[in-house]
Amino acid sequence: MKQYLPLLFLFCATLLNAQTRQEDKQLEILYRMLHESEVFSEIFTGFSLYDPEQERFLMEKDAGKYFTPASNTKILTLYTALKVLGDSIPAFRYATTGDSMIIWGTADPMFLHPDLPADATGFSLLQDTSCQLFFSAHNYKDERFGPGWAWDDYSYGFQPEKSSFPLYGNQVYFYRTETGEGIQAYPGYFERQLAYNPNIGGNWPSILRAESGNTFEFNDPALSGFPFEQFRPFNVTPQLITQLLTDTLNKPVGELDLTHLPPMPVKTHHRVLPDTLYRKLMQDSDNFIAEQLLLACSEKLFGSQSTADAIRYAQDSLYRALPDRLLWRDGSGLSRYNLFTPRTMVGVLDLIRQEKPAEWRHSVFATGGVSGTIEDLYAGAKGKPYLFAKTGTLSNKHCLSGYLITNTGRELIFSFMNNNYVQGTAPVKKEMQQVLEYIRDQF
Structure with a gap:
């Protein structure tokens, strides 16, 4: 048996090198899709793709720059409510x-x-x-x-x-x-x-x-x-x-x-606290629920209701380890004062992943081609959903952050943040869909 061990090691090393070369090729194509896009080159676009199992970022484009997140802010509100309020309110x-x-x-x-x-x-x-x-x-x-x-x-x-x-x-x-x-x-x-x-x-x-x-x-x-x-x-x-x-x-x-x-x-x-509430928050992007949840967190923590107090607590405790400082002002994302980075959004999504199983997350977030604000977008092949995410849209701003299931079964976390376009959201959404479908099919 010992005489075959070197051959086995050689075979494994060869296979690993082939897989590495294949992923390098995939990442090169993805890089060009992001950096050579006529749509993205005319606007401000940030992107981050993270593999939570390997604990490494696969691809980033301006992932450390700040963008107006719009309703992607509700992702932070969701995690804050989960940690502070627990199962009841x-x-x-x-x-x-x-x-x-x-x-x-x-x-x-x-x-x-x-x-x-x-x-x-x-x-x-x-x-x-x-x-x-x-x-x-x-x-x-x-x-x-x-x-x-x-x-x-x-x-x-x-x-x-x-x-x-x-x-x-x-x-x-x-x-x-x-x-x-x-x-x-x-x-x-x-x-x-x-x-x-x-x-x-x-x-x-x-x-x-x-x-x-x-x-x-x-x-x-x-x-x-x-x-x-x-x-x-x-x-x-x-x-x-x-x-x-x-x-x-x-x-x-x-x-x-x-x-x-x-x-x-x-x-x-x-x-x-029923999951019905969280589904309405994330799938319908309900601004009222988002704001009241932060106030409810403040009430439970301090006995009085102040959005700023709830945010300050979350920044100092729940989000202290995030890679970038949060410029966070409300629960819903209606405020244009909010500024987050794509890699920060990925970080919060990973915290939720550690807190809640995939079944819960996939039922609460909007599902591509099935429910919520992406019911008409990002449909999976043969009716099999692959995208579970939160949109965020204000005038001239559109973001999408969430979980992506590849054809090989990997669950990746991503954040797409687009600001300052002038031609409407349709071209941006189309370009985003091409990128996300490529990741689904090739990773």
């Missing part, structure tokens, strides 16, 4: 004194949200109590919008306001199902806040709200045209929260400041 806190119950929010985004599991236990606790209810907003230390948000997007469904005790997703759902029927609202409270304005033009149904206040106005097509549905954020104030709770619980709810009362025993109502 404080839904609200309450204290009882005499015949009064004071409640205050913990930023839980799910309470009465039409698309998320109901909290029957929490609702019954508030509705069935014989105590007089009061709401306190004393623990909210943030603004309604994040830094760097576009103020004139206040009326669009993708930018609800942040708040301490979110209700109904902090939005109104207006709809009319039949021609000739009146406009309905969910929650029904806002039907009383709806008025006709003949000065609102347009050929399509439109419902508008002033920047401050909660009077909504509609145009002619909204009442007499085709059936429609629209989501409109409401302006959150402590007074509105008490009014909505009063209307929803069918019992009076007052307002007070808990800090004006003597200390008293505090109880917390918790609820399970």
